[in-house]
Amino acid sequence: xxxxxxxxxxxxxxxxxxxxxxxxxxxxxxxxxxxxxxxxxxxxxxxxxxxxxxxxxxxxxxxxxxxxxxxxxxxxxxxxxxxxxxxxxxxxxxxxxxxxxxxxxxxxxxxxxxxxxxxxxxxxxxxxxxxxxxxxxxxxxxxxxxxxxxxxxxxxxxxxxxxxxxxxxxxxxxxxxxxxxxxxxxxxxxxxxxxxxxxxxxxxxxxxxxxxxxxxxxxxxxxxxxxxxxxxxxxxxxxxxxxxxxxxxxxxxxxxxxxxxxxxxxxxxxxxxxxxxxxxxxxxxxxxxxxxxxxxxxxxxxxxxxxxxxxxxxxxxxxxxxxxxxxxxxxxxxxxxxxxxxxxxxxxxxxxxxxxxxxxxxxxxxxxxxxxxxxxxxxxxxxxxxxxxxxxxxxxxxxxxxxxxxxxxxxxxxxxxxxxxxxxxxxxxxxxxxxxxxxxxxxxxxxxxxxxxxxxxxxxxxx
Amino acid sequence: xxxxxxxxxxxxxxxxxxxxxxxxxxxxxxxxxxxxxxxxxxxxxxxxxxxxxxxxxxxxxxxxxxxxxxxxxxxxxxxxxxxxxxxxxxxxxxxxxxxxxxxxxxxxxxxxxxxxxxxxxxxxxxxxxxxxxxxxxxxxxxxxxxxxxxxxxxxxxxxxxxxxxxxxxxxxxxxxxxxxxxxxxxxxxxxxxxxxxxxxxxxxxxxxxxxxxxxxxxxxxxxxxxxxxxxxxxxxxxxxxxxxxxxxxxxxxxxxxxxxxxxxxxxxxxxxxxxxxxxxxxxxxxxxxxxxxxxxxxxxxxxxxxxxxxxxxxxxxxxxxxxxxxxxxxxxxxxxxxxxxxxxxxxxxxxxxxxxxxxxxxxxxxxxxxxxxxxxxxxxxxxxxxxxxxxxxxxxxxxxxxxxxxxxxxxxxxxxxxxxxxxxxxxxxxxxxxxxxxxxxxxxxxxxxxxxxxxxxxxxxxxxxxxxxxxxxxxxxxxxxxxxxxxxxx
Numbered sequence: 001x002x003x004x005x006x007x008x009x010x011x012x013x014x015x016x017x018x019x020x021x022x023x024x025x026x027x028x029x030x031x032x033x034x035x036x037x038x039x040x041x042x043x044x045x046x047x048x049x050x051x052x053x054x055x056x057x058x059x060x061x062x063x064x065x066x067x068x069x070x071x072x073x074x075x076x077x078x079x080x081x082x083x084x085x086x087x088x089x090x091x092x093x094x095x096x097x098x099x100x101x102x103x104x105x106x107x108x109x110x111x112x113x114x115x116x117x118x119x120x121x122x123x124x125x126x127x128x129x130x131x132x133x134x135x136x137x138x139x140x141x142x143x144x145x146x147x148x149x150x151x152x153x154x155x156x157x158x159x160x161x162x163x164x165x166x167x168x169x170x171x172x173x174x175x176x177x178x179x180x181x182x183x184x185x186x187x188x189x190x191x192x193x194x195x196x197x198x199x200x201x202x203x204x205x206x207x208x209x210x211x212x213x214x215x216x217x218x219x220x221x222x223x224x225x226x227x228x229x230x231x232x233x234x235x236x237x238x239x240x241x242x243x244x245x246x247x248x249x250x251x252x253x254x255x256x257x258x259x260x261x262x263x264x265x266x267x268x269x270x271x272x273x274x275x276x277x278x279x280x281x282x283x284x285x286x287x288x289x290x291x292x293x294x295x296x297x298x299x300x301x302x303x304x305x306x307x308x309x310x311x312x313x314x315x316x317x318x319x320x321x322x323x324x325x326x327x328x329x330x331x332x333x334x335x336x337x338x339x340x341x342x343x344x345x346x347x348x349x350x351x352x353x354x355x356x357x358x359x360x361x362x363x364x365x366x367x368x369x370x371x372x373x374x375x376x377x378x379x380x381x382x383x384x385x386x387x388x389x390x391x392x393x394x395x396x397x398x399x400x401x402x403x404x405x406x407x408x409x410x411x412x413x414x415x416x417x418x419x420x421x422x423x424x425x426x427x428x429x430x431x432x433x434x435x436x437x438x439x440x441x442x443x444x445x446x447x448x449x450x451x452x453x454x455x456x457x458x459x460x461x462x463x
Numbered sequence: 464x465x466x467x468x469x470x471x472x473x474x475x476x477x478x479x480x481x482x483x484x485x486x487x488x489x490x491x492x493x494x495x496x497x498x499x500x501x502x503x504x505x506x507x508x509x510x511x512x513x514x515x516x517x518x519x520x521x522x523x524x525x526x527x528x529x530x531x532x533x534x535x536x537x538x539x540x541x542x543x544x545x546x547x548x549x550x551x552x553x554x555x556x557x558x559x560x561x562x563x564x565x566x567x568x569x570x571x572x573x574x575x576x577x578x579x580x581x582x583x584x585x586x587x588x589x590x591x592x593x594x595x596x597x598x599x600x601x602x603x604x605x606x607x608x609x610x611x612x613x614x615x616x617x618x619x620x621x622x623x624x625x626x627x628x629x630x631x632x633x634x635x636x637x638x639x640x641x642x643x644x645x646x647x648x649x650x651x652x653x654x655x656x657x658x659x660x661x662x663x664x665x666x667x668x669x670x671x672x673x674x675x676x677x678x679x680x681x682x683x684x685x686x687x688x689x690x691x692x693x694x695x696x697x698x699x700x701x702x703x704x705x706x707x708x709x710x711x712x713x714x715x716x717x718x719x720x721x722x723x724x725x726x727x728x729x730x731x732x733x734x735x736x737x738x739x740x741x742x743x744x745x746x747x748x749x750x751x752x753x754x755x756x757x758x759x760x761x762x763x764x765x766x767x768x769x770x771x772x773x774x775x776x777x778x779x780x781x782x783x784x785x786x787x788x789x790x791x792x793x794x795x796x797x798x799x800x801x802x803x804x805x806x807x808x809x810x811x812x813x814x815x816x817x818x819x820x821x822x823x824x825x826x827x828x829x830x831x832x833x834x835x836x837x838x839x840x841x842x843x844x845x846x847x848x849x850x851x852x853x854x855x856x857x858x859x860x861x862x863x864x865x866x867x868x869x870x871x872x873x874x875x876x877x878x879x880x881x882x883x884x885x886x887x888x889x890x891x892x893x894x895x896x897x898x899x900x901x902x903x904x905x906x907x908x909x910x911x912x913x914x915x916x917x918x919x920x921x922x923x924x925x926x927x928x929x930x931x932x933x934x935x936x937x938x939x940x941x942x943x944x945x946x947x948x949x950x951x952x953x
Contacts, residue, residue: 002808003549004820005899011820014827014900018843023819026826026843027721029690034727040720041591043584045810048553055804058581059562063574066561075791076568082485084522086559092536093529096550098876099747103938104931105871107471108532109746112525115474118948122511128947132748134603137791145647165791172765172787176617176649218505249505262791272578273568273792274603275749287945293747298941301926305471306933310941316606316643317882321652326643329604329737329752333745343474343521347513349485355497356490362500363492381501402574410569433491 002045065270068402069435071364073385073426074214074410075136075163075240076273077265079353080430085267085340094336099293099329103308104300110307113295113332116339123245123342123350124259125252126281130292132335133278133327136262137166140208140238141173142291142325143260143280147206147234148179149289149324155203157182157228159191161213162238164415170208179205189217189378189387193227200231206258210238211248215424216361216385217378218248225255234258241265242279244383246350247358251281258282267341268334277331277338288314291325356429357384360436364427367440373447377422385426387412391447394423400446406439471531471932474514474524475949484518512951531932532746533876539902541828543847543879543891544638544686546716546738553808554742554801563800568792572777578796579776582769585803592806592814593715593732594725595755600794601765605713607789608733608752609644609680611765614786615731615756616677616707617648618763622784625705628677634663636687636883641680641711650677657885661689661840665696672700678707683727684714686883686891687840688825688847698728707731715739716895717822717845720815724755731756740802751798765789820896821846824903828894831907835914839886847893849886856888861917861924863888868935869916869927873909 006014011023020026027035046054070078089095093108100106100113113131120129133139144156156174158167160183171181182204184195196207207228211219225235237251239261245251251259264276282290288311296310316323345353361384369376373391390397394411401408413420427436497506516524533540540547558564566578586598602608613631620628630651633641642652653671658664663681679701684690691697701708710724710732716739724732736742736751744750756764766785767778778793809817822845829848833841836850852863867877867890879891894903917924928934 001816001820002813003551004816004896006820006823006896010900011823014823018823018826018830020826020843023823026819026822027690029692029843030718030722031692031695033695034722036594036721036723036726040811040814042588042811042814043807045813046807048808051553051804051807052557054807055557055563055581055800056560058577059557059560061577061580062562062566063570064562064565065567066565068574070567072567072569074569078567080487082518084518088522088525088529090555091526091529093532093534094746095555095743096535097532097746098534098540098542098545098547098744102533102867102871102877103936104868104928104933105533105876106746107932108528108530111471111473111531112528112746114948118473118475118950119511119513121948122513122951125511134607135791137788138603138607163791165788168788169790172614172789173647175787176614177647178649218501220505222504245507246511247501247507249507250511253508269564269797270567271564272566272570272575272796274790274795275751275797276791277749287947294945294947296941297946298937300933300936302934304933306936308936308938308941310938310947311945313942315639317639319643320639321642321646323639323643323646326606326610326640326647327604328606328638328640329744329750330748331603331745332747332749333743334749336746339474340521340525343514343516343524344484344518345487345513346482346484346515347510348483348515349487350511350513351507352485352487356487358500359490359494360492362495381505398571399573402571407567407570407574429487432488436492 068405068407070407071409071425071427071439072407074424075262076270077241077428078270078430079265079428081267081269082344084344085337088340089333089337094333100309107306110295112336112339114297114307116335117295119339119342120279120281123242124281125250126259127284128287129279129281130290130294132330132332133280133292134331135274135276135278136238136240137169139260139278139280140166141170143236143258144170144174144179144206146258146289146291147236150286151205151234153203153205154178155180155182156206156208157184157196157199157204158208159184159186161186161191161215162208162210163214163240166238188380189215190380191219191224193223196224196227200227200233202232204231204233206234206236208236208238212244212383215378215387216382218381218383221254221256236260243353247354263338266338268337275331275334277334289324290314292327293330353429357427360431361386361427364436367436368443371440371444371447374443384428385424388423388425390421390423393420397423397446401442404442406442473949474516477520477524478515480515482515482517484516484521538874539898539906540876541878541892541894541906542876543893544713546893546895548741548895549897550741550743554804557804558797558800576776579769581803582799583771583776585799586769588806589734589753590755592719593755594723595732596758597761598753598755599764600753600799601790602733602752602754603790603795604748604750604752605733605735606640606644608754609640609711610647611754611789612709612731612733613644613648615760615763618786619760620677627675629675631677632671632679634681635885636685637680637682638686638711638713661687662691662693663697665693668697669700672704672706674704676706678709680709680711682711682714684717684845687849688844689840690845694727713738714846717818719818721818731760736798736802740805742798742801749795749798751795751802817896824894824896824898828892828903828907832910835911836890847891850890850892851886852888852890855914855917858918859921861921863890865924865927866913869913869924870909871928872930875906875909
């Protein structure tokens, strides 16, 4: 019995103390009508080495960002993660710990949570941050519900340049609550204050924007926050990569009321989409309407500094159906990874990561703009992503590029009608000039006459 | 408890201006003036006050913090309703394979065949284990699974035009997430009480149920650690009025391979893969909350659904009746790799052994402690049981909170306390199958010793803990004067 230490002799002794004869007697309360009177039909058990071998085989069948050069972002970013991050985070003391409800024996976790909240507040220039949410998409949805509760209004205005999956999740969360969603169209890849002004009214609880937006463009958050506030609404700012705020004017400097973003970029691996972490940060005055766990500093019986989970009367285990959210389990380990990452890059690195990403992106943008048949879709400033108009359907281009060892970017036809010939390309600080040059050359080749043999290289074919 | 008790200096307080820990690359493309790339108004003025420390500072800081923590790797967690079992190291190794950890969620299906196959196979295994027809992995945690499940139920009724169903029944013993979830999906909560044997009160259930009720959310075994003996009757009552049965799978560990929710009449359930399928809790998350359903709810599943045809796996987005998405991408994949490794290690026999030994261990601890601590519902339990501190409190005012804090001094995590709400001064104990008899004996001895201390030296217990890095913390102060972050100007 793998992972069960009890010997047959011990089992028999325990049964005797309990006063039953066999293990089966412990299930006498399960009615015969619902018992499973057969062995489960599962795949055969594997020995440890067999598990490693089989999962190794499945892993090898994937085209990961070590095997292909990654120019794909769209909400999940290939920033370099210093090895120290996950070596520290996966220490058993962090990895195998429970939620720190017994504060006296969980000071390490709690202090790390307090430091995480502090670092997120510093990066975003916001007053308070919680200890994490599930992911960026659900954080945006929870922020919208929070805005409804704060304003007692039931309409949410959202830019179409917010990540399409965040908007989908927002729709799922808000529909049963009767919150109405109003889309704002995008002009030249950006949200305009005029368009938002036309969309808001006296029922608008929040205006939701993303910075940088899904197309990589930099929004004029301040101007749109003014429009929202004039209408008595809150400004909710999403972000898929908060590392941008090492260089860009942070949410707190742009009159943002609630920040709701994805923290994957901060020290967390791509992981085929999760686990990542949701970030929520807001104004001090809104703290009691926040969802999720919060760590607070206090003192012990001797007056010594210590940390606890606090303001728990907002939460489901105390307030039940009147809680601010049903969230219980969060993404504490991923938040810890974010703190270790932010500690390692520090004050200087936060700016450097953002600036390197921006400058390299600009280089690739100019290279691609010069390739015949290709064009840069939007004119305004971008951060580390931009949209390319492709001479053939972007999905075809991406497939050709995969055969040359590149994850080319996100074909936008899946999310936006009329954008089948547009590719969202991302450049982080990890990409080199050489990789970008080779990528641009490959794009040029793919943009020429279609090859008859063009097919995606499957990992097995790469052998 | 670790002997190492380093101080609580914040990483910000270790900062020295100009010190750096990063090894970021140099710029390898021509440098252009920043103002040509970004309008000046969009550039950040003051940099974030992040720590300025060396890499060794960072390594030592977090290593010190880890020494001020408790974990499964360090000791026993008899934490009811949380299933804190051993997290195999093997799982960590496979989850970190670059083919998984470095795989982009938008990698085209052709480049994600291994990952999609894993999801497909894990879905098959979990469906068989639960008796459900299919599984979605999108929810990030248990409460997120609850929300997904109720949204499926809601969509099902909407498609049938049954708009009058506006409430849902939740037992008084339920996890707080159940009523909170019901409220998040717009349902009114009707509470059904627990009968004297610890089951749902059937009479009251009958009186609450009609065609304005969407269904019931049940945890089975329930939070008293007891199997709902009248589950057939419950299912009959709910389904007679066309309602749906939701199972909160927090306690699934107790019945693996013995009885399946799908055979008990449940239409939808969530699995806490971070409990039953031992993906590490990580200090509060990430979890993974798969949701299993019967076929009639399949049209409403979150998009996309992993599908399989002609030897190829793909993400199917063509789901016109879907509730939409509940999370970006496909779920907490890293944890799904771990859960898959676990299921494949155990196989059918191993899966059943989990339930058998979890239940054996819980009943053993119950049998040994019931003379010392009151057990309100004293019958054969499943994976956990609920004792209480009412005797100790009546004797000389030592509360369950005091007892829990004293447990820490014995080097164990405390049991779950003050939950479920229907047991006064409750102490909920779940030993899990992975603890040895020696550990159980040590814990039993500690609980008996604490009772003796409570009788002979109550102050010792009331002022516990005494051996932790801090003494009892002032939670009232934390809530009244919230200090939620470090600030540079302090």
